[in-house]
Amino acid sequence: MANISERSPDEAVSVLSENAEQRNDLNFCQACSVRNRAICADLDDHEVELLNGIGRRRHLDPGETLLWEGEEAIFVANVVSGVMKLSTQTSDGREQILGLAYPSDFIGRPFGETSPYSAGALGEVVVCVFRRMDFERFAHEHPRLERKLLERTLSELDKTRRWMLLLGRLNAEERLATLLLEIFSRNTAPMCGSASPQDNDHFELPMSRQQIADILGLTIETVSRQFTKFRDEGVIAMSGRRTVTVRRREVLEALAK
Amino acid sequence: MANISERSPDEAVSVLSENAEQRNDLNFCQACSVRNRAICADLDDHEVELLNGIGRRRHLDPGETLLWEGEEAIFVANVVSGVMKLSTQTSDGREQILGLAYPSDFIGRPFGETSPYSAGALGEVVVCVFRRMDFERFAHEHPRLERKLLERTLSELDKTRRWMLLLGRLNAEERLATLLLEIFSRNTAPMCGSASPQDNDHFELPMSRQQIADILGLTIETVSRQFTKFRDEGVIAMSGRRTVTVRRREVLEALAK
DNA sequence: GTACCGATTTGATCTGCCTCAAAGACTGCA
DNA sequence: TGCAGTCTTTGAGGCAGATCAAATCGGTAC
Numbered sequence: 242m243a244n245i246s247e248r249s250p251d252e253a254v255s256v257l258s259e260n261a262e263q264r265n266d267l268n269f270c271q272a273c274s275v276r277n278r279a280i281c282a283d284l285d286d287h288e289v290e291l292l293n294g295i296g297r298r299r300h301l302d303p304g305e306t307l308l309w310e311g312e313e314a315i316f317v318a319n320v321v322s323g324v325m326k327l328s329t330q331t332s333d334g335r336e337q338i339l340g341l342a343y344p345s346d347f348i349g350r351p352f353g354e355t356s357p358y359s360a361g362a363l364g365e366v367v368v369c370v371f372r373r374m375d376f377e378r379f380a381h382e383h384p385r386l387e388r389k390l391l392e393r394t395l396s397e398l399d400k401t402r403r404w405m406l407l408l409g410r411l412n413a414e415e416r417l418a419t420l421l422l423e424i425f426s427r428n429t430a431p432m433c434g435s436a437s438p439q440d441n442d443h444f445e446l447p448m449s450r451q452q453i454a455d456i457l458g459l460t461i462e463t464v465s466r467q468f469t470k471f472r473d474e475g476v477i478a479m480s481g482r483r484t485v486t487v488r489r490r491e492v493l494e495a496l497a498k
Numbered sequence: 499m500a501n502i503s504e505r506s507p508d509e510a511v512s513v514l515s516e517n518a519e520q521r522n523d524l525n526f527c528q529a530c531s532v533r534n535r536a537i538c539a540d541l542d543d544h545e546v547e548l549l550n551g552i553g554r555r556r557h558l559d560p561g562e563t564l565l566w567e568g569e570e571a572i573f574v575a576n577v578v579s580g581v582m583k584l585s586t587q588t589s590d591g592r593e594q595i596l597g598l599a600y601p602s603d604f605i606g607r608p609f610g611e612t613s614p615y616s617a618g619a620l621g622e623v624v625v626c627v628f629r630r631m632d633f634e635r636f637a638h639e640h641p642r643l644e645r646k647l648l649e650r651t652l653s654e655l656d657k658t659r660r661w662m663l664l665l666g667r668l669n670a671e672e673r674l675a676t677l678l679l680e681i682f683s684r685n686t687a688p689m690c691g692s693a694s695p696q697d698n699d700h701f702e703l704p705m706s707r708q709q710i711a712d713i714l715g716l717t718i719e720t721v722s723r724q725f726t727k728f729r730d731e732g733v734i735a736m737s738g739r740r741t742v743t744v745r746r747r748e749v750l751e752a753l754a755k
Numbered sequence: 756g757t758a759c760c761g762a763t764t765t766g767a768t769c770t771g772c773c774t775c776a777a778a779g780a781c782t783g784c785a
Numbered sequence: 786t787g788c789a790g791t792c793t794t795t796g797a798g799g800c801a802g803a804t805c806a807a808a809t810c811g812g813t814a815c
Contacts, residue, residue, distance in 0.1 A: 458666030
């Protein structure tokens with residue numbers, strides 16, 4: 242199981258420290274690429290300004306970990322750009338990726354003592370970080386935010402449960418088809434906020450083969466063989482290891498249950 | 499995959515009809531066995547009375563389905579007694595159980611058009627059912643309930659993600675150990691509201707071998723072999739098919755990751 | 756260009772779980 | 786008490802995906 246975490250939990254407390262990132266401009270949020278899609282979408286300008294006051298922009302390098310499973314849940318955050326992975330581990334070190342967080346997605350565990358998962362950057366990531374306590378207080382005072390959080394959490398639960406079907410019942414081919422379609426749709430979605438807008442039939446994989454394996458509950462070898470199979474069958478084409486062109490979308494859709 | 503649903507979706511709309519169950523007494527909730535643990539726990543007596551006015555008690559026979567995946571989300575409910583299963587299916591009919599709902603657990607999908615899963619009774623079940631629309635309106639007017647719903651949903655999400663680790667990374671032995679411990683702890687928990695309080699080392703399985711297989715993402719044969727293995731190793735003892743005595747709890751705990 | 760190194764692919768073999776089949780054990784009912 | 790039907794257990798064999806091992810690829814530093 243790959244462990245791409247590079248910093249110790251202790252260092253995480255520096256995320257909001259003085260030298261980590263300067264205080265946001267007052268109208269920072271207004272220019273935010275996820276302003277209208279993130280959890281803050283329903284807030285009016287005044288409320289956003291208040292929220293702005295308790296949050297900080299933070300850049301994460303590839304592999305850097307923002308939240309540590311089992312550690313005190315100090316932060317919550319919004320993903321502004323890039324892709325993060327949420328993961329958990331067995332006591333003997335096997336890793337399972339629980340999901341991916343794309344721009345505008347909310348991560349962290351409000352109203353909880355410890356973080357139920359680790360959250361790490363897959364590539365370059367920008368997040369908007371809040372101290373959990375500050376965020377909770379703000380949510381209490383602004384029911385629209387709390388409401389939005391509830392809706393988000395409910396749809397996150399739906400998404401997570403759909404993923405259980407993949408882990409419990411789909412074979413390797415079906416799992417990879419499902420993931421490719423999900424990444425494909427995320428990348429071609431309007432306003433995705435990722436670094437480079439994609440053409441409409443190819444995209445960059447935001448993670449390595451090992452990480453794909455962790456996401457799908459497979460081994461790296463099985464994932465690699467499935468890629469080769471899709472390529473040989475003309476379902477996808479690859480240039481380099483991370484650029485995928487979807488040639489026969491209907492085949493992937495028939496496989497993704 | 500076993501499909502224990504016995505009624506068509508159309509019949510579900512009769513759940514709240516006049517002949518389904520009589521209107522609750524005004525102080526019905528006060529006597530409710532899950533009053534202090536369910537989502538209504540934070541409400542004061544007056545609020546509970548109002549909530550009482552929009553809910554109905556409903557009895558479900560074993561195998562009866564309350565919510566249908568993909569159908570319009572008409573109801574939400576609290577489990578009062580018994581155990582329900584939440585499940586989803588692939589397009590070609592493979593079933594995956596998403597989780598179990600015990601007394602005081604909330605089921606259904608507020609703020610959603612369609613139900614993301616099916617919910618069926620494993621044994622005899624009593625639920626407290628609300629029309630989704632009524633419940634949503636009530637929640638809006640009573641932030642304490644909405645707040646409670648948020649907390650519930652967040653911890654449900656935690657629980658679901660932990661289950662993903664089981665489906666993605668644990669072997670058959672580890673999966674069954676995990677399930678046995680979960681059922682064990684649910685049954686020996688104080689105030690569990692189930693039909694018969696259990697002694698502290700044995701309990702009744704609330705579901706068949708096939709259902710256990712669906713929950714764990716295994717086949718019935720594999721589940722049966724694991725039961726036999728645990729029995730032969732002296733980890734558990736069985737009397738009949740559904741009564742389990744835990745003899746070496748530490749072995750199960752070492753296996754459950 | 757060339758050497759190096761980690762990531763990926765490919766090959767060979769193994770194994771845990773599934774599938775198919777049949778026997779055995781409960782449960783309800785006559 | 787015996788019978789039928791269903792659920793569960795057990796057995797035999799197969800296969801998808803894991804494991805172990807080695808070759809190849811891609812990027813990069815020199």
